[in-house]
Amino acid sequence: MSDRLPPANRRGMLKLGSAAAGLLLGTPVLAQPRYAPPSPVDTGRVAEGRVTFPDWRAEADPRTPPPPAPLPPGERVGFAIVGLGRLSLEQLLPAFAECRLARPAALVSGTPEKLRAVAAQYGIPESACHDYASFERLRDNPAVQVVYVVLPNGMHREFTERAAAAGKHVLCEKPMANSAEEARAMIEACARARVRLMVAYRIQYEPYNLAALRLARSGELGRLVGMSAVNVQTVAANGAEQWRHKKAMAGGGALPDIGLYGLNTARFLSGEEPVWIQASQFSPPGDPRFAEVEETLSFTLRFPSGFIAQCLTSYGARDDKVQRLNFAGATIDMPNAYKYQGQQLHLARNLGGQDQRSSVILPHRNQFAEEIDHMAQCVLRDAAPRTPGEEGLQDQVLMEAIYRSAAEGRAVELPPQPRRDMFRRLPDGIG
Template sequence: MKNNIHHSASDRRRFIKGFSFVLGSTAFGLPLLSLSSCQSGGKTDEQSTEEIQAAANSRKLGIALVGLGQYSTEQLAPALQETAHCYLAGIVTGTPSKAEEWKSKYSIPDKNIYNYETFDQIADNPDIDIVYIVLPNSMHAEYTIRAAKAKKHVICEKPMATTVADAQRMLDACRENNVKLAIGYRLHYEPFNKRVMELGQQQVYGKVQSIEAANSQDMTKDSPDVWRLDKELSGGGPLMDVGIYCVQGACYTLGKAPAAVTATFGEVTNQEYFNNGVEQSISWQMEFEDGVIATCRSSYAEEENLLSGKAENGWWKVDPVYAYEGKKGETSEGKMDFPDVYEQALQMDGQAQRFASNQESIVPGEMGLRDMKILEAIYASARSGGKRIMIL
């Protein structure tokens, strides 16, 4: 989802490079030395084993993007030109013309270019450490499992899958093959949303009393022949696509999952677009064990982008909050003031550093599974006409 507020690429690059340096300098408790400095003599003899290992861990990990749609083209590939700990090593596409275009634009060698039939051969490619799944939702499970069997770490775009059962299969496959699985929840690396986490989880203004979250995108401006409006490919409508940000927002505001949900579908006013099992809109409430209620809504026929919270002694609001750039926030004490950052670059760098040091991601597959359980409960409630559903 985009917005109309733009900031210069140079500003974003300066921030991401500075931020990555700080992140890289502290990720292992030691400065990340270049491999060349370890091999150049002189200082090498003075370095500890831990320092040399830290230097080895600073090798950029190779990422292969699976699916070269809009998000890969406009966000992930450009971000990978700015990352400090990973780089665009390969691609997987079913479109030969895209393969040629990306090969030329990003200097990708032929041996690192795959299609969906040759995908499993990625197991033999040492250039590729991470496979990033950027496919329609219904394909996430198949390609995550195939990547795991190829012994590659996986970043999977949200939602993790279209069913809880598939999400569990993905987790099991990664565990069985001793690889890491992370979900593309970029906002965990972004300062406005990180501040919301602090305000809620650390009770900066006292106990949180309520949360409001809304994320909607008007899909009726474009052709109805898009995969997001095909339930077989998407698994659902706005809840699966943009509403999941509201689920995430409420959960990371409090640092916990809800205990129960209630939900209702909105009226269908555009039969041309919403006639194949994909909801036009949905509203739901998430109940947390401490009595906090998160009131949420998502639609494919309007525009909204909000996350706010009220506490005993103050409040906060970020609007827009889920967009790639141009976030604006305020609290009961004044304006939130953070620069735009290259969220996708921070996310992929953060994932790469975790994988390189054999640590779990801060947004692991288990979080994706948790969210799939919440999404399934929301749909179950809406289909029942608003019945209260407990989260198991």
């Protein structure tokens, strides 16, 4: 058999050899693909350090939000997280991944093993990890501008005052304190130190509750007539061991822990302060979980405009966190209104002579990240927070009136405030 190839095959082998040689020599032998240049719709534009894209969907579709424009890590406001309990580890520290203006810069905990583990997870240097006794070392850490107090309620005053004395701004978890007296002292301490004080009312930064606020304040649904708010959950049999069931640490039971959401949201949505309060409370006899604090409490608030809010809170009923707003011209139902996630907003009203029901669908925004970034923005701009200490103090005053009404079995009347939104600052664009 001849080893000579036909001319056509020889030409093919020569081409293959040339290609192989080109690969060996690093010479490109295949034609490079040519692509059409991208359009401005696809590339977008950069203005003041932000990338923006023009609309690319037709009017029938919702608009997409612009890309996030986070600050470089080294320019973000540093937070020291004080207390590494469930809220810090399950919600707050993970939320920093969605922040655009803030970063965790230090940790404070009384449990050394947990402190080391969490520091390793979030890249916090050992020099920025402290126990409660060495808390004041935060003063010497320029990477920390804000101290986030995430401790039992009875410890809020002490660590707010210590943070202010160290020259750090303070973000304090709700409820602000165990009493109005403590809240006033915290406000005064921060004022003396010339640092900002913000109370972590996450609902006032949560997108669906902000949507409800815009609808309520716009007037398009008519007068806000009534609100019903339920915030209940259960406690395990060993719950008596938790700090939430010790009055010295918690200040009360279901009311300051979860009932506060109904109270604060009614004030937030209406912009008014209650002038009449009626409350009733109950605890199962002989249950050690409720030897010092209440299990269940209901309260009714009446506001100057005639708006009435009815609120129920309990540690004895299966988890449910819902609110309904009744306007003269519409109804808003909000399942999961006070949860960490899963909020919804359903609107019912008469349109064109027919009962129309619709749902508002909003882009995801982590309410904890929004809250933390707001505090960071206040530090960067030297601005007052939307939920300052005065907002927390007012809730303390009202909770004391609620407890007084329940204890005495009568309604409590309060003097009207001279104007709406006395104790908070509203988001831009909402009047």
